[in-house]
Amino acid sequence: MPDLLIELFSEEIPARMQAKAADDLQRLVTNALVDAGLPYEGAKAFATPRRLALTVHGLPARQPDRREERKGPRVGAPEQALAGFLKAAGLSSMEEARIQQDPKGDFYIAVTEKPGRTTQEVVADMMPGIIRAFPWPKSMRSGTSELRWVRPLQSILCLFGSLHEDPEIVRFEIDGIASGDTTYGHRFLAPGAIQVRRFEDYVAKLDISKVVLDPERRKDMILTDAKALAFAAGLELVEDAALLDEVAGLVEWPVVLMGSFDEDFLKVPDEVIRTTIRVNQKCFVLRDPKTGELANRFLLVSNIEAKDGGAAIVAGNQRVVRARLSDARFFWATDRKVKLEERAKKLDSITFHEKLGTQGQRVERIARLARELAPLVGADPAEAETAAKLAKADLVTETVGEFPELQGLVGRYLLSLERYPMAVAKASEDHYKPQGPGDRVPREPVSIAVALADKIDTLVGFWTIDEKPTGSKDPYALRRAALGVIRIVLENNLRVPLARQLTPVFGGADGAADKLADLIAFFADRLKVQLREQGARHDLVDAVFGLGNQDDLVLIARRIDALGKFLDTDDGRNLLAGYRRAANILKAEEKKDGEGTFDKSVNPNFLTEEAEKGLHAAIEKVSADVAVAVEKEDFTAAMKALSRLRVPVDDFFDTVTVNADDVKLRLNRLRLLASLRAATRRIADFSRIEG
């Protein structure tokens, strides 16, 4: 079976886009092939800084033939209708059509045999569309071309053929770039044109031309060489998967080299050195395996085998690293000269937001709130307040000014050096967390108090001034803040009734009550997203929120969890069916008699049948038990109690006619169903449950 090989050769593709682009190429091409009736045995895509490549193997040589029947107008239809049919079906005269009998009369049928096209033709047809509409996160035009690509596209290779024959060029053209069988080697080491026959040949020739096509292989080479170089120097590589991904996307021919810097720089905190070297230079750092401390060496990944063995490259990189570390050391030394508490005063002159005052005022608010929240999370109020007052002081340090990503961490170091309690120092780093879904959540009580206070102050502040996220716009990262609160509360199992905690924060602002309600609803939305991502059913989330007045995140989550488990049991499913039957009857009858008509007590004197007496008794008992269980926050017990309604409900519907002729009996039975509905509402709004 023949194979297809495609390469799109361009100027340097951003490292972070390469993996997804390779996946997209594979998906778009293979989907289009399958859609065209061309199944394949396997496919694999690759990316380097300069090329996307795709091999698809085991393709048929052509599409299967297709037979199409098209029903036309009735025999004897007007001329115009017949002409239209001929045109649409691609026939030259009515003689070519068949006549088919139908109960409604005789109709023309056009049968067309469509011979399958060759795979080359199909590929040549589909590629321009795929290339033009390629889903790059950002794309550009260049020169006078209208083609959008991530950076200028330079050449296209597209070959089709089987093992033992000469492959054929699949010919197409996009904005003056004609597909061919040629690619190019390494930009500097082997820039010449390479003629390619098939995938294996392509990989081998690229290899000779100093291009490692497979990003996984480049990563392996870098990691292996880096570890070997580190080992030879008696050191250990500080592994960094994200950096490895990035540097593997910056080189076609990875060559790892070791550089060093003055030991004196090691007085600067490890993270500052690591960040400097990583962010600015995209180099790896090394540590001493015995002490775990950073060594004065770094590893760079170059893209060439240099004529001098890399001496000039190492010297150049060392010089840049030295300059960067000098800056970092200077910043750090400056920062150590002034106590953070003193430095924090600078926050008073920095505007946080026009309508929300200075950073200093913000810190004051956070400190007050952290103190109030402290008892709820098991922190010492005074310590939480101190921690909050210092947590943002490092924003005005030189080091953070240069490396904003070190905010919090620098504060932690400086506070430790100033001999503040560990909990206070740690809160500086941890109160920003979690920054995203993958980030860890603070665990220490003081950090939790400050983290919650910080996020709540931000949310309430922006809610007060009506700067809420809209659509994709969330410039103050308020969704992240709300999600942060949710994760901190849930993952630490904290009992924080949001409404009660937020009310005083809003204070007497205009429309405070409405804004509070709106913010609680925002939390509910975020919680929904969060729970859904963890696999909870969205309808169960809705069912619990449908109860209203739900602001204790831990309880909400537990309730949803218990409800989900209950509905997975037979009892749960059957009770839900019984509930639905009751609810539907009530809905229909409420239409006639008015909403809420039946929400009154059942009169036991009018219960005539055994099954309705039984159901009534069961509801009374179960409601009481559920109430007790809910009070104890034991939702599993509440569900269990509720499950005892299943048999009485089934019996009731089996033997009792709700809409009895006797008006009193009918009313009473509807009230009985309403009491069933009310009993379920102690757990959740069952009407929101789907499936």
Place this chain on the structure above:
Amino acid sequence: MPAPADPLSPTRSFQGLILTLQRFWAEQGCVLLQPYDMEVGAGTFHPGTTLRALGPKPWKAAYVQPSRRPKDGRYGENPNRFQHYYQFQVILKPNPSNLQELYLASLKAIGIDPLLHDIRFVEDDWESPTLGAWGLGWECWCDGMEVSQFTYFQQVAGIECSPVSGELTYGLERLAMYLQGTDNGFDLNFNGRDGDEKVTYGDVFKQAEEEYSRHNFEHADTAMLLQHFRDAEAECTSLLEKGEAGERHLMVMPAYDQCIKASHVFNLLDARGVISVTERQSYILRVRELAKACGAAWLKTAGGGAA
């Protein structure tokens, strides 16, 4: 390339580097412009780039542009950070398809051998919010140091670029430091001479760095600057109105000067620390509006390709 001992070798003198780049790009057919005679934050502000990038007419130019970034001043105490520095700017419209090769050839011309040094094109999305401009391209690295920016302009003054221009910006001081092997920008040999005849970058600019840092951070009269901003803004708008002549526009360049002026005054005010974070955005938007209006007017001139 001149011999290394030649005072005008790019590896020996700052001016040798400039001369070599000028010669290289002149050979590619660029007009060698001189620096624009106004204070700008980057070479892109030169009308030879901003305005000429708009419209259909081909254009090739290269020039040195002294660039002022008041906030980057360090009183002459930091060997790497100056409030005034030089950019070497190249614009080619439309960008030739071998622009990367031309750029690499220019590096060879100044003494950077790509088989000895590690040259890399690292993603960098360029954006100038004040000019309403953006483009895609790279930071060009030499042995881990950013030595140039390489951008394919997609939009300038809020207007789609068609054809697209390629813009190259060489950071001359950094490049020279690399070529001369010094870690301190003030130690750069400016004229390539030795002994008594040697003039360093510090000889030429250190005093200026000290003085302007005082000015930028401490003494520039902010009330006056605020007034200058408003005046420049008003004058730009007024000139654009007065230059309207139906299908054509007759006074874009004077109006654009006022846009440049407003931008620089804003940078000074920013350095003086009198602009809050939120105000900052609104100032940027105000300059952008001026730039956009100038860009739109430019398209109604001969230079902008109006018939």
